[in-house]
Amino acid sequence: MKNIILFIFLLPIFSLFAQDYTKAYSQIAKEVDKNSEAYSNLKSATETIGHRLTGSSNGDKAEEYAFEVLKSYGLDVRYQAFEVESWARKSLSLKMDNQPVKAVSLAHSPVSAELTAAVIDVGNGLKSDYDRLGNAVQGKIVLAYLHILPGSEAALKNLHRSEKTALAAQYGAKGIIFINSVNGGVLLTGTASITGKLISIPAVCIGKEDGMAWKEKLKNSEIQAYIQMENSSELIQARNIVATIPGKSLANEKIVVGGHLDSWDLATGAIDNGIGSFAVMDMARTLKELHLKSDRTIEFVLFMGEEQGLLGSKAYVEQAKKDGQLNTIKYMLNFDMTNNPKGFSTSRVEMDALHASWGKLYSTIDTAFQNKNTQGAWLHSDHQPFMLAGIPIGGGGSAKLPNNAGLYYHSDQDNFNLVDEYGLKQTVKIGAVLAYSLANTKEIPAKQQNDDELVLFLEENNLKEELKISGDWKWN
Secondary structure, eight states, X not given: OHHHHHHHHHHHHHHHHXXXXXXXHHHHHHHHHHHXXXXXXXXXXXXXXXXXXXXXXXXXXXXXXXXXXXXXXXOEXXXXXXXXXXXXXXXXXXXXXXXXXXXXXXXXXXXXXXXXXXXXXXXXXXXXXXXXXXXXXTTSEEEEESSOOTTSOTTOOOOOHHHHHHHHHHTTOSEEEEEOOSSSSOOBOOBOOSSSSOOSSOEEEEOHHHHHHHHHHHTTSXXXXXXXXXXXEEEEEEEEEEEEEOOSTEEEEEEEEEEEOOOOSSSOOIIIIIHHHHHHHHHHHHHHHHTOOOSXXXXXXXXXXXXXXXXXXXXXXXXXXXXXXXXXXXXXXXXXXOOSOSEEEESOGGGHHHHHHHHHHHHTTOTTOOOOOEEOOOOSSTTHHHHTTTOOEEEEESOOOSTTGGGGTTBTTOOGGGOOHHHHHHHHHHHHHHHHHHHHOSOOSSOOOOHHHHHHHHHHTTOHHHHHHHTOOOOO
8 A cells, every 4th residue: 555655655756756847848959950060060061071081180180170060069168188109101012923902001001011821811800710720820921800700600709800909919920911891992991909009010901801711812822911000109108188067966976978980091981980979069059048957977088099999988987086986977979970879778787677767768769770779898988998997888879870980980081971961860869868878867877987897887898808918908
């Protein structure tokens, strides 16, 4: 009887909660539909700046562009400077059996390298492949598929290109040639370093058709490869851009909403990560424009140096530790190549029920949102340093890139023509709704994990091997 009376007493409170959130959600959706600037700003930036490589003059321009855009929205904006080992390509020559092969250098390859060596096929380039070949790898240039080869065991888990490069060096290889998995001779760049610092061996990528042809030839004959490259690298100052909406009743608790602003230099980085970072800027604009309450402080962060090894987000987390402010960060939302999400994502199962309730409310306003929420943990974007500090992370769930854009990230075809305005607006809406909800919910069920909890969490999500290879596993 007491439970029934309590339920009847609380029913108006739950109803009021739903009404308050529904009103805010409706305002957010309408504001973004009518006034979003994400698409036009991204178009302008790709046309006037081009790529946004950290450490380049274009990177500096991108930092200044984002700062001024956020400032124009009336937000409190600041730079957070950090030191980065910049890297830029100069020249590359790859020959196999004295035949020139179209290729692109991977970042943090040596500033100068020239070598000739026999090529050895290491298949997927996983640890099991190297264990199988053993000493045969020493002194060779390895040929590795960038992803998982068709026909491989179904249970195989791929490694990041930087982890595959670290394994190649560990087993004594003199260089590594990656085969891209995209048809049409598309070349992919990206860092081959697990630390964001120069690596000891040259790393290059070639197109799928070339790579598979050389792979087939290796079955019957020996191939000699010649790699000559020149690159540049120096220590420089880069800057994260941080815009703040101060909280009220829980101002000392913080929600971080981030996405990396930097991109590679082969194209304009419209997908990776223009759609994420420019969506984050528009989330900030939307919440500021609507003057919606924020019990917790929200910080919108555009990270630089993500492509070189999550350098901006690592600097942010390290600064928070140094300042004794890490425990004020209650949640981190990351938007990296997020497009048209159909739900919310989270690393922590504790958030599932709350996500479902928020999603149910929001889906009554935006029928394109299907409350398809996801839960799991992954690496290799700016959420990682936060997650490794025990902080719950999330973002947009069940998202899908437009125009087969996933094939062209890090490539010479990542340009604005791939961007979908509708999908970009949906990212802004869902991100703003999620940030607002986290900033105003009375209690966030997922708490910062201690070391024991974090180790168990990482092991349950099968991340231990990758973190050991990268040197990020700090536990025995």
